[in-house]
Amino acid sequence: MSDAAPAPSIAVLGAGAWGTALANLYARDGRTVTLVARDGAAAARIREAQANERYLPGIRLSPDLAVSGELAGAATAAGILLLVVPAQALRAALRGARGASLAPGVLAVVCSKGIERETGRFASDIVAEELPDARVAVLSGPSFADDVARGLPTAVTVAAGTEPLADEAARWLSAEGFRCYASADIRGVEAGGALKNVLALAAGIVSGRGLGASALAAIVTRGFVELRRLGQALGGRPETLMGLSGLGDLVLTCSGPQSRNFAYGAALGRGDDLSGLKLAEGVYSAGIAARLAREAGIEAPIVETVAAILDNRLTVDEAARALLARPLKRETD
Numbered sequence: 001m002s003d004a005a006p007a008p009s010i011a012v013l014g015a016g017a018w019g020t021a022l023a024n025l026y027a028r029d030g031r032t033v034t035l036v037a038r039d040g041a042a043a044a045r046i047r048e049a050q051a052n053e054r055y056l057p058g059i060r061l062s063p064d065l066a067v068s069g070e071l072a073g074a075a076t077a078a079g080i081l082l083l084v085v086p087a088q089a090l091r092a093a094l095r096g097a098r099g100a101s102l103a104p105g106v107l108a109v110v111c112s113k114g115i116e117r118e119t120g121r122f123a124s125d126i127v128a129e130e131l132p133d134a135r136v137a138v139l140s141g142p143s144f145a146d147d148v149a150r151g152l153p154t155a156v157t158v159a160a161g162t163e164p165l166a167d168e169a170a171r172w173l174s175a176e177g178f179r180c181y182a183s184a185d186i187r188g189v190e191a192g193g194a195l196k197n198v199l200a201l202a203a204g205i206v207s208g209r210g211l212g213a214s215a216l217a218a219i220v221t222r223g224f225v226e227l228r229r230l231g232q233a234l235g236g237r238p239e240t241l242m243g244l245s246g247l248g249d250l251v252l253t254c255s256g257p258q259s260r261n262f263a264y265g266a267a268l269g270r271g272d273d274l275s276g277l278k279l280a281e282g283v284y285s286a287g288i289a290a291r292l293a294r295e296a297g298i299e300a301p302i303v304e305t306v307a308a309i310l311d312n313r314l315t316v317d318e319a320a321r322a323l324l325a326r327p328l329k330r331e332t333d
C-alpha cells in the first residue's frame with residue numbers, strides 16, 4: 001500500500017455505541033473527526049458530558065472530537081463518511097443526508113451490519129442507490145464498541161469494489177490498536193456481518209434455554225455452514241466468509257452476552273421480557289435472510305428456525321426438537 005495522500009477528515013453519522021467508539025478512536029489518533037448525532041439536543045448532551053452516557057457509558061471522549069446535530073457542514077469538509085446507524089434506518093438517514101453537500105468522491109463507509117428487511121438489499125446497495133456519487137466501502141469484523149472505546153486491540157476487514165480502493169480505505173481506517181485488512185469482496189464482508197447476527201441469536205437461545213455447551217458448539221458450527229453457503233450464494237467469496245468478517249465475527253458474537261444479539265437470544269431462551277433490550281440487528285435480518293436463502297435454493301435450517309421463533313411460529317423447545325429430527329445426512333452435504 002502506498003502512503004501518498006494525507007488521511008482525510010471524517011464525519012460519523014450515527015452517535016450510538018459503535019459510531020461514538022469509532023469517532024473517538026480516530027479523534028484520539030489525531031484525525032479531524034465530527035460525530036453527527038440525530039439532533040442538536042443529543043449532540044449537546046454528548047458535548048457537555050464529554051461522554052455518550054446513553055450508548056457508551058463510562059468512556060471519556062477525546063476533547064478533540066467535534067460533535068454536531070447536523071450532517072451539513074461536518075460532511076462538506078469530510079473525505080470519509082462513516083455510516084453507523086442501524087441497517088433499517090440507513091436509507092432514511094441517507095435521504096436526509098442528500099442536502100448536506102457531501103464532498104465529491106466522498107468515501108462512504110458502511111459500518112452497520114444488516115439486510116434491509118423490505119427489499120433484501122445490503123447496505124452497500126442502499127448507499128449506491130441513495131448516494132450515487134459516493135465511493136463505497138464496508139468496515140466489518142469482530143469489534144465490540146466497548147472494546148474499541150477502551151483501546152483494546154482489534155482487527156477488522158475493510159472492503160471496497162476494487163483492490164486499490166480497498167487498500168486505500170484500509171490504510172485510512174487503520175489506527176493505533178485498530179488494524180484493518182483490505183478486501184475487494186464487499187458482498188462477502190456484508191453477508192458475514194448480517195448473518196452472524198442471526199446466528200448469534202441462535203447461540204443465545206441455546207445458552208438461555210440451558211441446552212448445554214455441546215449444543216452451543218453444534219449450533220455455531222452448523223450455523224457457520226449456513227453462513228458460508230448463503231454468503232457464497234449471495235456472491236461472497238469463500239475465503240472472505242472464513243475471515244475476520246465471517247468466522248471471526250461469528251466466534252465473537254456467539255461467545256457470550258457482551259454481544260447484544262447473543263443477549264437477546266439468551267433472553268428469548270429464558271422466556272424473559274424482551275422490552276428494553278439493546279439493538280439486536282439479527283432480529284430485523286432473520287426473516288429476510290431466511291427468504292433470501294429460500295430464493296437461492298439454499299438450505300438454512302438454523303436461520304429459518306430463528307426467524308420462526310421470532311415470528312412466534314415455533315417455541316424454543318419445538319424448534320430444538322425440529323432441528324434434531326431433520327433427516328440424517330452427510331456432514332459435507
Ligand SMILES: NC(=O)C1=CN([C@@H]2O[C@H](COP(=O)(O)OP(=O)(O)OC[C@H]3O[C@@H](n4cnc5c(N)ncnc54)[C@H](OP(=O)(O)O)[C@@H]3O)[C@@H](O)[C@H]2O)C=CC1
Pocket residue numbers: 013014015016017018019037038042055084085086087089092093111112113114143144145146278279281
Ligand atoms: N455496538 C457494536 O459493538 C457494534 C455495532 N455495529 C453495528 O453498527 C450499527 C449501529 O449499532 P450501534 O451504534 O451499536 O447501535 P446503537 O443502538 O448503540 O445506536 C444507534 C444510533 O443510531 C441513531 N439513529 C437511528 N436512526 C437514525 C437516523 N435515522 N438518523 C440518525 N441517527 C439515527 C440512534 O439515535 P437515537 O438514539 O436518536 O435513536 C443511535 O444514536 C448496527 O448495524 C450494528 O450492528 C457494528 C460493530 C460493532
Ligand SMILES: O=C(CO)COP(=O)(O)O
Pocket residue numbers: 113141142143144145197200249252253258259260261262279280281
Ligand atoms: O457486531 C458486533 C461485534 O463485531 C456487535 O455485536 P452485537 O450487535 O451482537 O453486540
